Amino acid sequence: xxxxxxxxxxxxxxxxxxxxxxxxxxxxxxxxxxxxxxxxxxxxxxxxxxxxxxxxxxxxxxxxxxxxxxxxxxxxxxxxxxxxxxxxxxxxxxxxxxxxxxxxxxxxxxxxxxxxxxxxxxxxxxxxxxxxxxxxxxxxxxxxxxxxxxxxxxxxxxxxxxxxxxxxxxxxxxxxxxxxxxxxxxxxxxxxxxxxxxxxxxxxxxxxxxxxxxxxxxxxxxxxxxxxxxxxxxxxxxxxxxxxxxxxxxxxxxxxxxxxxxxxxxxxxxxxxxxxxxxxxxxxxxxxxxxxxxxxxxxxxxxxxxxxxxxxxxxxxxxxxxxxxxxxxxxxxxxxxxxxxxxxxxxxxxxxxxxxxxxxxxxxxxxxxxxxxxxxxxxxxxxxxxxxxxxxxxxxxxxxxxxxxxxxxxxxxxxxxxxxxxxxxxxxxxxxxxxxxxxxxxxxxxxxxxxxxxxxxxxxxxxxxxxxxxxxxxxxxxxxxxxxxxxxxxxxxxxxxxxxxxxxxxxxxxxxxxxxxxxxxxxxxxxxxxxxxx
Numbered sequence: 173x174x175x176x177x178x179x180x181x182x183x184x185x186x187x188x189x190x191x192x193x194x195x196x197x198x199x200x201x202x203x204x205x206x207x208x209x210x211x212x213x214x215x216x217x218x219x220x221x222x223x224x225x226x227x228x229x230x231x232x233x234x235x236x237x238x239x240x241x242x243x244x245x246x247x248x249x250x251x252x253x254x255x256x257x258x259x260x261x262x263x264x265x266x267x268x269x270x271x272x273x274x275x276x277x278x279x280x281x282x283x284x285x286x287x288x289x290x291x292x293x294x295x296x297x298x299x300x301x302x303x304x305x306x307x308x309x310x311x312x313x314x315x316x317x318x319x320x321x322x323x324x325x326x327x328x329x330x331x332x333x334x335x336x337x338x339x340x341x342x343x344x345x346x347x348x349x350x351x352x353x354x355x356x357x358x359x360x361x362x363x364x365x366x367x368x369x370x371x372x373x374x375x376x377x378x379x380x381x382x383x384x385x386x387x388x389x390x391x392x393x394x395x396x397x398x399x400x401x402x403x404x405x406x407x408x409x410x411x412x413x414x415x416x417x418x419x420x421x422x423x424x425x426x427x428x429x430x431x432x433x434x435x436x437x438x439x440x441x442x443x444x445x446x447x448x449x450x451x452x453x454x455x456x457x458x459x460x461x462x463x464x465x466x467x468x469x470x471x472x473x474x475x476x477x478x479x480x481x482x483x484x485x486x487x488x489x490x491x492x493x494x495x496x497x498x499x500x501x502x503x504x505x506x507x508x509x510x511x512x513x514x515x516x517x518x519x520x521x522x523x524x525x526x527x528x529x530x531x532x533x534x535x536x537x538x539x540x541x542x543x544x545x546x547x548x549x550x551x552x553x554x555x556x557x558x559x560x561x562x563x564x565x566x567x568x569x570x571x572x573x574x575x576x577x578x579x580x581x582x583x584x585x586x587x588x589x590x591x592x593x594x595x596x597x598x599x600x601x602x603x604x605x606x607x608x609x610x611x612x613x614x615x616x617x618x619x620x621x622x623x624x625x626x627x628x629x630x631x632x633x634x635x636x637x638x639x640x641x642x643x644x645x646x647x648x649x650x651x652x653x654x655x656x657x658x659x660x661x662x663x664x665x666x667x668x669x670x671x672x673x674x675x676x677x678x679x680x681x682x683x684x685x686x687x688x689x690x691x692x693x694x695x696x697x698x699x700x701x702x703x704x705x706x
Contacts, residue, residue, distance in 0.1 A: 196220060274307075275314045286322040286367060289351035315360030323352055323378060324369045349381045356385045363414065365391035368400045379403045390438075391417040398422055405429045410436075417441040417464075427453035434458060445469050455503035459483040463517070466491040468524060474533040479507040481537070487515055491522035494531065514538035522546040535562060542566040548575035555579040564590045573598040581606045588618040598626035600668055610644050614651040616659030626666040642667065643684030649697070665699045 195216040202209055209217065261267070269277075278300055285296040292298065297317050301308040311317060356364065364385055368378055378400045382389070389412055394400050401420060409432035416438050425446045427434070434442075434456045442457070443466035459465075462484055468491050472480065477494050481487065483504060507513075519541050525531055526549065535558040545563045555577040563569060569591045575598070579587075584604060588594070597619065604627045605613075612618040629642050645667065652659045667688075691697045 193220075271310055274310055278311055278314050279316045282317040282320075286320040286365070287318055287355060288322050288324060289348050289355060312358070315358065315362045318355050319359040319362050320365040320367075321352060321355050321359075322367045322369065323349075324367070349378070353381045353385075356382065359388075361388065363390040364388045365393075365417075367393040367395075368397045369393070369395045379407075386412050387414060390414050391419075393417075393419040395419075395421040398425070401425055405433060408432060412436060414438055417443075419443040421445040428456070431456050437461070440464065442466070454480070460485065463487060464489045468493050468522070471495060471526065474531045475509065476504070478509060478513060478533050478537075479504050481515060482507045482513045485515065486517055488517045489520040490518065491524075493524040493526065494534075495526040509533070512536055512538055514540070516540055518542060520544040525549050531556070532558060535559060537562050538565065539563075540566055541568070543568055544571040545569060546571075546573040546575075547577070548573070550576060552576050552578065555583055557583065560586070563587075567591075568593050570594060571596040573600075575600045579604065581609065585609060585618075588613075591619065593621055594619045595621055596624040597622055598624075598666075600626060600628060604628045605645070607644055610648040614648040614657070614659070616652070616657050620659045622662055623660055624664040625662050626668065628668045641683055642669075642688060646684050646687055646691070649699075663698055665697065667699070667701045669701050 195213065198213055199209070199217050199220065201207075202213070281300065282296045287295055287297050293302075297311060300317075301311040366382060366389055378397065380403075392404075392412070392415060394404065401422060412433070413436070415433075415436050418433070418439060418441070420443070423446060425444070427444065430453065434453070435458065437458075439458055440462060441464035442462055443464070445466070446469050457465075459480070460483065463486050465480075465484060465487060466489070470493065472492060472494050474494050477492055480492075481490070484490075513536065515537065518539050521539065521542065521544070523534070523546070525547070539562060542563065543566070547559070553576065555574070560583075563572070564587065567590070570593055572587070572591065572594060573596070579599065584599070588597075588609070609618065613622070627645070629645065649662055649665065651657060653661045688699060688701070692699050
């Protein structure tokens with residue numbers, strides 16, 4: 173079409189073609205050589221100038237005409253493209269989904285995402301609302317996605333508490349709380365989860381604006397907000413009738429003043445991460461109804477921890493710190509320690525024993541459903557084989573993390589042979605895997621379902637020959653990935669290397685180091701390495 177327009181124009185306007193007039197040629201040559209023109213040539217130049225000006229007018233008119241045609245074609249193309257997008261959208265499978273299904277998808281997208289009172293375009297709830305007007309209306313009409321509220325004023329406050337790189341304008345605390353209560357209203361009548369974090373600088377009672385919604389609060393997280401915690405402890409019994417989860421972090425928190433709160437009949441999950449120097453609050457805990465108890469900063473004697481576990485028969489997850497020194501005198505009901513203590517529902521146990529610690533009292537625990545076991549001391553010590561029956565009895569262990577304990581090869585073999593369902597294994601100390609263990613892991617004879625591994629790699633100069641070098645570990649990983657074995661691929665790997673893997677002579681101590689780096693650079697493996705200083 174464009175070629176036809178040009179041909180038609182040239183046929184009707186021959187002056188636009190190549191130069192053929194001798195006068196024109198002579199004038200242009202004189203201009204290029206800066207020569208003087210005679211009178212006749214000067215008169216011809218004046219005539220040609222008038223003709224060129226007329227041609228420019230004609231050309232400008234033609235350009236205007238063609239531009240109008242081009243604009244019309246571009247407009248028609250944009251219209252057709254918009255219609256095509258609309259037709260594609262109209263026929264998209266997503267259009268067939270009912271609002272109820274879309275709303276459920278929104279809830280799944282935001283199930284682990286909290287919302288803050290100040291508008292943040294990066295939050296999942298607001299991202300969904302920006303897709304289209306229908307999604308915006310639907311997101312606003314889905315109360316569950318607005319029910320996890322993070323009252324972290326430091327992210328949006330003023331002055332020293334405002335982040336320097338924040339793109340969100342500052343907001344007064346009063347306005348911030350008003351927005352928070354608005355979110356409570358948007359959550360309708362569904363259960364509420366409130367998180368108060370880092371509001372230690374505030375003197376006001378952060379809980380007051382939420383009082384009308386206490387009846388719906390099922391989860392409450394208060395971290396490093398002493399004023400908010402004191403306000404919480406001052407609430408009368410029954411102020412939070414639906415509370416199921418309570419998570420507190422901070423310093424100098426006196427749980428003995430939380431008597432009314434701890435008597436909440438619906439409380440099931442309790443996490444307290446702060447050191448306690450007195451123990452009267454232990455006697456106030458509703459142990460018989462708790463299913464999750466996380467108190468890693470409260471140091472208990474093994475015999476007291478055993479009593480605590482015996483009084484918590486419904487426990488499914490626990491995290492405790494213990495040593496042999498009895499720093500707290502617990503006021504708990506009497507427990508007969510001569511009888512075996514069974515926790516039939518416990519599937520996750522985290523023990524942090526501090527020196528001095530023997531802990532034989534805990535070896536007799538019966539945990540028939542244990543799936544996750546973590547023990548870490550902070551100081552290197554020999555593995556206590558007394559834990560073997562406790563962690564191996566269930567036969568369904570999936571996660572095992574043993575930090576700061578040195579295990580012998582036969583102990584590792586025993587553990588791995590009795591944990592066929594193990595998926596995550598972390599052994600952070602000692603010369604862990606021998607070549608024979610690695611060979612059995614490679615063919616799936618040991619831990620065939622393992623997908624995450626963290627283990628220790630010793631220097632050749634410090635390791636007996638039968639211990640696996642880095643190269644042997646990499647051989648095991650590659651063999652498990654091959655199609656010749658039924659063992660699962662170990663996709664997430666961390667090697668704890670004893671020494672400096674970046675030193676010039678590192679390859680002498682760790683054969684396979686360059687190979688590991690090449691495997692990582694080629695993005696074929698998710699392998700990380702950390703340094704362990706001897």
